[in-house]
Amino acid sequence: MANTTDATITSNNKEQQVAKKSESLWSDMWYALRQNRPAMISLGVICLLAIIAIVTTIWPEVLPYNPYKQNMPQSFQPPSAEHWFGTDQQGRDLFSRVLIGTRISLTVGFSAVAISLSVGVTLGAIAGYKGGKFDTIIMRCMDIMLSVPSILLAIAFMAALGRGIDKAIIAIGLVSIPEYARIVRSQVLAVKANDYVAAARVIGDGNLRIIFRHILPNVLPSIIVRATLGISSAILDAAALGFLGLGVQPPEAEWGDMLGRGRNYIFSAPYAMLFPGLAITITVLAFNLLGDGIRDALDPKARKR
C-alpha cells in the first residue's frame, strides 16, 4: 500500500515537473534549444564574441599590440609567433585588429536590428491592426523600399549620409524595416481574426491593450527568429559597406574595411584577407545557426523533422 502511495506521489511529482516545464513558451523553447547541438555551440560562440568585444573595449591592454598604432618597418609580416595573423600595410597587428573589430560588428548587428525591429514592428502592427488607409500608406512605403535590393539602398544612404559607423547602423537599420513590418502585419492580421481578440474587445479592452496583451505576444516568436537572422545579415551588410570604403573612418578596425584595404595586396599578402573574412563568416554563421535553432525550437512542426 505504502509503495503504491509512493509511486503515486512520484508520478504526481513528475507530472508537476512536466507541467512546470511547459509553463511558458520560453522554458519550452529553451528546453528544445538545448537539444540542438549546433545552436548551443553557436550560442557559446556568440557569448565568446561578446566577451571579446566587451573586454577589448574596456581593457584594450589585453591585446598583444595596439591595434591602431602604425609601425611601417613591420608592414606585411606574414603570420608568425609574434604576429599570429600577420600585419597589414601599415604594420598594424592583424590579430589585435580582428579582435577589436568584434566590437564594431556586434554593435552594428545589434543596433541596426534594434532600429529596424522597433520601427518595423510598430509600423507592421499599426498597418495590420488598423487596416484601411494606414495599411495602404505604410505598406506602399514599404514596397518602395523593397523595390531595390536592400544593400543598394544602404549604399545610397551611406553615399548621402557620409562615412561613419553610426551612419552605417542607421542605413542598415532603415533598409531592413520593411521585412519586419511585413512579418508583423501578416501575423497581426492572422491573430486579429481569433476569438480571444474579439472577446477582449467585447469586455472593453482598448486598442493598445489588445495589441500589447493579446496580439504582440503571439507575434513575438516569429519576430525573435527574424531578429536573430537579421543580426547576421546586418553584420554582412556592414562588412559590405566597409569593403566598398563606405564604412568606418580610419583608423577604426572593422572587418569589412580591413578586407577592402587588403584587396590591393591580394597576391602579396593574402593572409591580410583571410582572417577578417573568417571572423565575419564565423560570426554570421553563429547567428544563422542560432536563429535556425530558435525557429525549430519554437515551431513544434519543424522540431519533429
Place this chain on the structure above:
Amino acid sequence: MLKYVVKRLLQAIPVLIGLSIVVFLLMRVFSADPAPVVLGEHATREAMDAWRDAYGLNDPIWKQYIDFLWGALQGNLGESYYTHASVTDELMARFPATVELALVAITIASLVGITLGVFAAVNKNTAIDGVSMVLSLIGVSMPIFWLGVLLIILFAGILHVLPSGGRIDPLMQPRGGTGLFLIDTLAKGDTKAFVDALRHIILPAAALSMYSMAIITRMTRSSMLDTLNEDYVRTARAKGLRKRVVTTHHALRNAMLPVSTVIGLQLGSLLGGAMLTETVFAWPGIGKYIVECILKSDFPVVQGAVLLIGVIFVTINLIVDLIYVWLDPRIKYSKEEG
C-alpha cells in the same frame, strides 16, 4: 488575367515614383554639395556656381525633381558630372555585362541548388543531407566579396588557371550583337573568344551564385520534404512506381512551385545587387559602375541606376507572380496579396 496584369502594373507606378523621390532626396537634398568634389577643392566660388547652374542645381528643389522625372519618363536620366555622357547610354552600355553574369550565376545556382536540395530531402537525416545543409549554411554566412577574393587567390594567384578579373581579352571582344559575349562569340563561331569569355565569367559567376544557391537548396529541401509526405506520393509508391520516378515526377514537380518563385526573386536581386562581385572581379557591369560613381559623388548616375534597377526589380517580381499564378491554377489572381 489581363485585368490582373494591368492592376499590378498600375500598382507599380506609385512605387516607382516613390522610389524616384527617395533617391532624389538622398542624392540632392541630404548629400553634401558635389561641386567641390567634382571640380576639386581649389575651384573658385564662381566656377562652382557656374557649374551648379549648368546642372540646374541652383533651381528650386521641386523644379529639379520635376525635370528629373520628366527626363526619366522620356528615357533621359541626365548626364554624368564627370564624362558628360548620357547616363542612359552609360547604363545601357554596361547592362549586358550585368545580365550575362546574373544569368550564368542563376543557372549555376539553380542546377546545383535543386540537385543538392532534392538529394538532401530524399536522404533526410543522412550524411548527404548534413553536407548539403552545411554547404547552404556557409553559403548564406560568407560575405560574397570574401569568397570572390578567396577564389581569385586560389585560381588566379596560386593555380594560375583562371583570370582574376575583367570580362574578355580586349582584343577578342566581339562588336555589336546582343552584348552578351558568350552568345555573341558563339554566334560568330569564334571558339577562342568564347572560351576566353567563359574563363573570365566562371569565378565571378561562381561567387555570385553562392548565396542564391544556398537559398535555393534550402527551399528545395523543405519543399520536397513537404511533397514527399503527401498522400499522392504514398499512393504512387504503393502502386509500385520506382522511387526515382516518384521523386522526380510526383514530388519534385510539385515542389518546384515555391522553388521557381525563389529562383525568380533571386534573379531579380542578382541583376541589381552584383555591386560587390562586380567590384571584386573588375566586371564592367552596372554594379561596379554604381560603386565607382557613389565614391566620386556622380549623383545623376547613381540616381538613374537606382531607378533603373528599381524598374527591373519590380518588373521581375511582377513576372514571377504571374508565372506563379500560371503554374498553380489554385491561386486566384483576383485575390489581394499581401
